Amino acid sequence: MRVTVKLFATFxxxxxxxxxxxxxxxxxxxxxxxxxxITPEEVAICLVNGRDxxxxxxxNDGDTIALFPPVGxx
Amino acid sequence: MGGYTGKVLRINLTEGKISTEPLNKELAKNxxxxxxxxxxxxxxxxxxDVDALSPENKLFIxxxxxxxxxxxxxxxxxxxxxxxxxGVIASSNSGGQWGAHLKFAGYDMVILEGKAARPVYISISxxxxxxxxxxxVWGKDxxxxxxxxxxxxxxxxxxVLSIGPAGEKLSLISAVMNDLxxxxxxxGVGAVMGSKNVKAVLVRGTGKVENANADEMKNVLSATMxxxxxxxxxxxxLPTYGTAxxxxxxxxxxxxxxxxxxxxxxxxxxxxxGETMTANHLIKKDPCYRCPIACGRYSKWKGGExxxxxYETVWVFGSNSGIHDFDAxxxxxxxxxxxxxxxxxxxxxIAAGMELVQKGYIKQxxxxxxxxxxxNADGMVEWVRKIAFAEGLGAKMALGSYRLAEIYGAxxxxxxxxxxxxxxxxxxxxxxxxxxxxxxNRGGCHVRGYLISPEVIGMPEKLDRTVIEGKATxxxxxxxxxxxxxxxxxxxxxxxxxxxxDYRALVNAVTGFNYTDEELLACGERIWNxxxxxxxxxxxxxxxxxxPKRLLxxxxxxxxxxxxxxxxxxxxxxYYIERGWSATGVPTPERLSSLGM
Ligand code: SF4
Numbered sequence: 001m002r003v004t005v006k007l008f009a010t011f012x013x014x015x016x017x018x019x020x021x022x023x024x025x026x027x028x029x030x031x032x033x034x035x036x037x038i039t040p041e042e043v044a045i046c047l048v049n050g051r052d053x054x055x056x057x058x059x060n061d062g063d064t065i066a067l068f069p070p071v072g073x074x
Numbered sequence: 075m076g077g078y079t080g081k082v083l084r085i086n087l088t089e090g091k092i093s094t095e096p097l098n099k100e101l102a103k104n105x106x107x108x109x110x111x112x113x114x115x116x117x118x119x120x121x122x123d124v125d126a127l128s129p130e131n132k133l134f135i136x137x138x139x140x141x142x143x144x145x146x147x148x149x150x151x152x153x154x155x156x157x158x159x160x161g162v163i164a165s166s167n168s169g170g171q172w173g174a175h176l177k178f179a180g181y182d183m184v185i186l187e188g189k190a191a192r193p194v195y196i197s198i199s200x201x202x203x204x205x206x207x208x209x210x211v212w213g214k215d216x217x218x219x220x221x222x223x224x225x226x227x228x229x230x231x232x233x234v235l236s237i238g239p240a241g242e243k244l245s246l247i248s249a250v251m252n253d254l255x256x257x258x259x260x261x262g263v264g265a266v267m268g269s270k271n272v273k274a275v276l277v278r279g280t281g282k283v284e285n286a287n288a289d290e291m292k293n294v295l296s297a298t299m300x301x302x303x304x305x306x307x308x309x310x311x312l313p314t315y316g317t318a319x320x321x322x323x324x325x326x327x328x329x330x331x332x333x334x335x336x337x338x339x340x341x342x343x344x345x346x347x348g349e350t351m352t353a354n355h356l357i358k359k360d361p362c363y364r365c366p367i368a369c370g371r372y373s374k375w376k377g378g379e380x381x382x383x384x385y386e387t388v389w390v391f392g393s394n395s396g397i398h399d400f401d402a403x404x405x406x407x408x409x410x411x412x413x414x415x416x417x418x419x420x421x422x423x424i425a426a427g428m429e430l431v432q433k434g435y436i437k438q439x440x441x442x443x444x445x446x447x448x449x450n451a452d453g454m455v456e457w458v459r460k461i462a463f464a465e466g467l468g469a470k471m472a473l474g475s476y477r478l479a480e481i482y483g484a485x486x487x488x489x490x491x492x493x494x495x496x497x498x499x500x501x502x503x504x505x506x507x508x509x510x511x512x513x514x515n516r517g518g519c520h521v522r523g524y525l526i527s528p529e530v531i532g533m534p535e536k537l538d539r540t541v542i543e544g545k546a547t548x549x550x551x552x553x554x555x556x557x558x559x560x561x562x563x564x565x566x567x568x569x570x571x572x573x574x575x576d577y578r579a580l581v582n583a584v585t586g587f588n589y590t591d592e593e594l595l596a597c598g599e600r601i602w603n604x605x606x607x608x609x610x611x612x613x614x615x616x617x618x619x620x621x622p623k624r625l626l627x628x629x630x631x632x633x634x635x636x637x638x639x640x641x642x643x644x645x646x647x648x649y650y651i652e653r654g655w656s657a658t659g660v661p662t663p664e665r666l667s668s669l670g671m
Binding site: 006009010044045051064066071 | 326347531
């Protein structure tokens, strides 16, 4: 399956802004994080299609994953 | 009693009379200072039915109990008066340096009463207070006024608070500015100052604010500073990216209003995000007094440099107007600072104007050749200037989006609550924040209770933004705690890292009041009820605890939160029960007496 991974704030440093990834079926968010060298503890907000989930969330084809370190406020 | 100077400066402009009086300590213990105490004094002194722009209205410029101390983020002050935009207690909060220096000069607050016969400014240098002629700066913008009056004062350390042309022209969305770029922005407070013929208040203080318990303060300070440093938001996120870092978070959540709230997701938002701003525009950080967070930005753009812009400003002149041109956003922000306007209300009024044109309510011939359409950046910037000088259609826009839309028979196109323009969060996708918007005493405002923190950012704990269970309780606690933080004169952003017990420890070390957590939070509840009682007196009812029709009736049309709706009808009764109010939103005698009111 194919998912879109979006990185924000410091997660972009040395990585990318947006990339498409091919993953085996029933992959989880953690399977996206590990190859990027991002630990679940570093992730403050993980949105899959806009909904807040944790790293064990099972992904589906076409999902958009948005990952943020602790940042917000305004 | 540390923290307080114990002195109130009262200036009757009609009579040209300057006097000082002792601060009422009993009232201060119950209402703290700033928003709380000035709000209570305002409600006691000013009849509810006065015209906001008449000499009978009073303007309180009030520091918080901790303003000017060594507590972190303690640079804030509030402008408390009757709002000309919606008639309720305006309590517009600003940072920078001015508030702390009012304390150094020896005053907890300044009260401006009556109306000067001609334009004047107030010059405060410790005990020496004068009312001076301002004819030469009347009509000048905030930057020029600040320069001229500083020179005239002859001491570079003087701090200047002033209005711009917008306040002089009584725009209902005008701000009181201080230290050039900081704004007591909301509710049209600039017009009240303008209506009194007061251009500026200068302050130079050489004193110091004492702490009641200096040893205790040392410990509390190191504990709170450590928390602010360790917290991901206050220690890294806000210092690195400023508030505009929210653009991507809110957009990816699908609750980021676009084109006057017609949509809630912007595929191009990253073009104007905090990340982009940091990479391409940031010159340096620009913190307020004693602030380790330093979210304030100083940036450059094609042809200029200056402070900001903040998240709300980026959004309102950006995506909410269909614009992704950072230079135009910077320019619009700079014009607002220069002319003394509230960026949120100005941008939202322009966006409402764009929709009124789009739907055919405003005809092209009324635009005098200046485009007013979503996506037109040059037109948008020019409309900011026209609003400041009340030129052409700009005169109607200077009254805010509600009156503008009402004039054209389409008030539902004003995205406001109680006539105050909503900030950058679509309440349909964030239930607690939606309830907060509807019940906020001063109208559409996110800084009366920032539920985005738990519901989106996950602090102090993560809540599901789409459910209503428990949200009424959260909203009440957030509103009451925010009233406390405002009245202490601390920045609301400190609350990403600090909680009620931290604030209690700070206020006790400074004032020696020895509040318990419960007593301190009860001050916040008292402040909230004081504001609510005033709202009821000026004629607001539970019917105005609502949201614009579009947000109430239609689901979010597209994007990550597609289909979501606000469940306000279920939330409101829970909220009234939580507050101990009647089913029609009136504080009950029992609850008021339990608060000692
Ligand atoms: S966090 Fe930002 S707005 Fe708040 S006091 Fe610090 S610099 Fe000013």
